Amino acid sequence: MDVRVGILGAGGRMGRTLVQLVAESKDLALGAATVEPGSPWVGRDAGELAGAGQAGVAVVDDPMAAAQAADVLVDFTLPAALPGNLAAVEATTTPIVIGTTGLDSDDVARLDAVAARVPLVQAANYSSGVTLMRHLARVAAGALGDDYDIEIVEAHHRHKQDAPSGTARALGESVAAGRGVALEDRAVYARHGITGARPRGEIGFQTLRGGDIVGEHTVLFAGEGERLELTHRASSRAVFARGALRAAHWVKDQPPGRYDMEDVLGLRG
Numbered sequence: 001m002d003v004r005v006g007i008l009g010a011g012g013r014m015g016r017t018l019v020q021l022v023a024e025s026k027d028l029a030l031g032a033a034t035v036e037p038g039s040p041w042v043g044r045d046a047g048e049l050a051g052a053g054q055a056g057v058a059v060v061d062d063p064m065a066a067a068q069a070a071d072v073l074v075d076f077t078l079p080a081a082l083p084g085n086l087a088a089v090e091a092t093t094t095p096i097v098i099g100t101t102g103l104d105s106d107d108v109a110r111l112d113a114v115a116a117r118v119p120l121v122q123a124a125n126y127s128s129g130v131t132l133m134r135h136l137a138r139v140a141a142g143a144l145g146d147d148y149d150i151e152i153v154e155a156h157h158r159h160k161q162d163a164p165s166g167t168a169r170a171l172g173e174s175v176a177a178g179r180g181v182a183l184e185d186r187a188v189y190a191r192h193g194i195t196g197a198r199p200r201g202e203i204g205f206q207t208l209r210g211g212d213i214v215g216e217h218t219v220l221f222a223g224e225g226e227r228l229e230l231t232h233r234a235s236s237r238a239v240f241a242r243g244a245l246r247a248a249h250w251v252k253d254q255p256p257g258r259y260d261m262e263d264v265l266g267l268r269g
C-alpha cells in the first residue's frame, strides 16, 4: 500500500516540487497538502496547485487535518509556521520531515521537545552531496587546524528569506565540531570598514543573493601557500525534494527521536 505523504507549504517552490514528485512516485500517494491561512487555494485541488494534474486531494490550511490524513508529513514552510505544524504532529504522533530553515534557538528547543513523542528528521539540506560535504568539512577542519582560515560562502536566489542559509550554518557547525570549538564563539557574519587583520580561529560567513540561483555552498580552508575548497552546487530543487521523500520513507518506521540526513543515509558513526 502506498505511503500517504502530507506536504506542508504545498504552494511554495519546494512544496510544488514535492507534490510533483509524489504524483510521479510508484510507492507514495498524496495524503494532504497545506497552504498558508487565507490562501485562495484552500479547497482547490493540490495537484492543480503544483501543476501536476488532478491529485484528488483538496488543499487545506490546517496542519492538524493534514496530520490526520497522512502517514508522514514533509514541512517546507517558513519559521512562523513551525509551532503550529509541530503542535499537530505532537497531538497525532505523525512522523515528520522538516526542511524549513532560519530556525532560532526556541524553534530548536521545540523540535527537541516534540521528538520525545514523534519520529522527526530535521536537516537544512536534504541532498546527499551536502550531507557528505558536512562530514568531509568536519574531517578537514580537524586535520588542518587553526593554521587554515575557514570561510563559508553561500549563494541563493533573490527570494530567499534567511541568511546565512541553513546549510551554511550547518556547515559552520560541522567545521566547529571538527575543531572542537563552539560555533557561536567563532562565527563572524559581516565585515565592513577597518576590520584589522583576521583573528586566528574565526569562522567567516559570506552571503550572496541574486536571480534564480538554486543553492551553492563552498567551505574554504585558506593556509599559507595553498587553499582547499569544498563546493556543492545544486542545479535543481528536485535534489532536495527527492532527499526529503527518502527521509519520509525512512522516518515512518523509526521510533520517536530527533534524526538528521546522516541517519537517513546511514553515515552516522
Ligand SMILES: NC(=O)C1=CN([C@@H]2O[C@H](COP(=O)(O)OP(=O)(O)OC[C@H]3O[C@@H](n4cnc5c(N)ncnc54)[C@H](O)[C@@H]3O)[C@@H](O)[C@H]2O)C=CC1
Binding pocket: 008, 009, 010, 011, 012, 013, 014, 015, 034, 035, 036, 037, 061, 076, 077, 078, 079, 080, 081, 084, 098, 099, 100, 101, 102, 123, 124, 125, 126, 127, 162, 166, 240
Ligand atoms: N532543507 C532543504 O533541503 C531545503 C530547505 N529549504 C527551505 O525550505 C523553506 C521553503 O523554501 P521555498 O519553498 O523556497 O520557499 P517559498 O517561500 O517558496 O515557500 C514557502 C511556502 O510556505 C507557505 N506558508 C507559510 N506559512 C504557512 C503555513 N502556516 N501553512 C502552510 N504554508 C505556509 C508560504 O505561503 C509559501 O508558499 C525555506 O525555509 C528554505 O530555506 C529550501 C530548499 C531545500
Ligand SMILES: O=C(O)C1=N[C@H](C(=O)O)C[C@H](O)C1
Binding pocket: 101, 102, 124, 125, 156, 160, 161, 164, 165, 166, 167, 168, 214, 215, 216
Ligand atoms: O531557500 C532555499 O532555496 C534553500 N534553502 C536551504 C538552506 O537555507 O540551506 C537549502 C538550499 O540551499 C536551498
